[in-house]
Amino acid sequence: MSWTKKILRINLTDRTSRSEDLNMEWADLYLGQRGLATKYFTEEVDPKVEPLSPDNKLFMVTGPLTGTMATTGGRYSCVTKSPLTNALACSNSGGFFGNEMKCAGWDMIVLEGKASSPVYIHISNEKCDILPADDIWGKSVWEADEWLHKAHQDPQLRIAAIGVPGENGNLYSAIVNDLHRAAGRSGVGTVMGSKNVKAVTLRGSIGVGNIKDPKRFFEATNKAKQLIEETELVVGLRVMGTNVMMNHMNEVGALPARNWQDSIFLEAPKLSSEAMAVPRKSDGKPNLTRNAGCFACTISCGRISTIDPEHFSIKNREDIHKYFKGNSGGNEYEAAWALGCDTGVDDLDAVTYANFVCNEQAIDPISAGATIAAAMELFELGILTKEDTGGIELNFGNAAAMVECIELISKHEGFGKELAQSSLRFCTKYGRPDLAIVVKGQEFPAYDARGVKGMGLGYATSNRGACHVRGYTNASETAGVPFKTDPLATEGKAELLIAFQDTTSVFDSAGICTFSSFAQGLEEVAEQLDAACEGDWTAEKLAELGERVWNMERDYNNRIGFTAADDTLPPRLLNEPVKAGPAKGHVCELDQMLPEYYEKRGWNTDGTIKEETKQRLNLS
């Protein structure tokens, strides 16, 4: 139980939909959300499929704990084949869309084929309508959201939508739900746009009432919530938000800056959580308005912010005030880093504005910021000129230039179309693919792998390309959670990373947030699942399930054509030593970690999975 045991399949080509029973044997092996949808995807979709063709599928999927009273049980994921990486994509979002899907009676929604003209999907419990989207195609997420709420006369409608970039093939388009929560990475919004789907709207009144043992579930979820409240680390997230890492990573000398030319950004404090709390001169208000929580979350790490009303970026953006009275989601650490440190911009309001535009038009701020940063380096090298940029002086630190680039990306106009192809393709066009800081085509997040070496191994082996949330060894390496390891050492990082990767796979498959893993472990998750769901759920079973999910993803990527040669890092990380700080002189010695990682994973030296490993994990 806890699963609704129902899948909604939507064939966009012939504009039909049907209900299908959930495969409960697979649910026992892959749980839900990331694991279960990936199982379906890998069974149904040819590894060689072109990501933007009608034959690709997009799974929007919940976990068994989504929509329940389990703390942080508001997560959902988008699983597809990525146009950015050509690998499997699984992008996770919070907000209130996932629980609404569950309340409407669906574990997952599958978008198949391609509509002949723009549509949106309107789901109200068992009823599914595929409706014309002519009035909202070409509009932003925020405009579409407003129009859809009015059109259906339902303020409670939950909406996930793409923006203009997603309609036009920008390779790092996100799917934004609830106005500013995003399935952000790997271009899942690009896939949605390729199917001519502007939005999915949900209204569920059935509820999640099929808990196996409500009394035991109540006790188990209460215990987990209490654990979170007793864990000061997680409560710190509520107070400071994720951007508290800005000063921390800078102090430990692993904050990449200016397209990873530097590992310390002296101006980083201006973009930090601490800076977000300081009242500004113009209106006496701080950047940070309040914190915000997703459905059922007792952490509430989200940030809601405003831009200085006097700031240049919003002089001509009255519509921002119309929709939000100046508020939107952010700044989170990753977005503030990519749009700020990576581009050398130290203007908090410019970064906040750029982040808002990413919310407004469903753009991955990490990939967008990183692509602009790569373009800035090309510009400073004289390879990219003002003729190429349409007149933009694209130097590092130029806030107005960064803002102009984001606006052009959001409108998919002019130089923005060039940047929309992502950093690898952009840098390759100008003959310098080495300046694209990517793995498998996906841009890096905010931890310098030369100063936090486990993260380097994590970037190289991540199944969706460079990513921090697939295996957040930084918690151990620079913050001592759950135990301290030396960030500059390579020894032991393979084992550490595998533990993080497999555990994260479980949280992503259960329907809960990985941030809760700073307080609760697999024992607590197993207790909640066992009380909510049929099947016997133990920490041991979950640990194996996490390993199974990771290997399933790997095996599919291998069948796509990825090999050990793709488990690498950009030359800058491997060959250019850090210039200053605690990591001075260091590169990321991937070659010292990768063979051990393969061995501990039970893989061959060519990166394929040994048959005995597949058999042990029931993957054969």
Next chain:
Amino acid sequence: MSEVTVKLFASLAKVAPENIGGEIKTFPLDPGDTIPDIVNKAKLGHRNLHLIVLNGIYIDKDKRASTVLSDGDVLAFWPPVIGG
């Protein structure tokens, strides 16, 4: 005179424009002073100092008492925080 610089971050720092990169204080350093000695001088003994970073290097809890400080050292303190 020898000195050590202390930087307080997150909720350890007062919200102020000058504190965005850490609330900075300096303390005289006596010969043999360890991290707990400076914590006492800074009157931080009652705070939960989850993260202590000395010149950019994380100092394990069990090594704080034996870490002798030098002139010009920078000690950064955080309460329990994590991000991602």
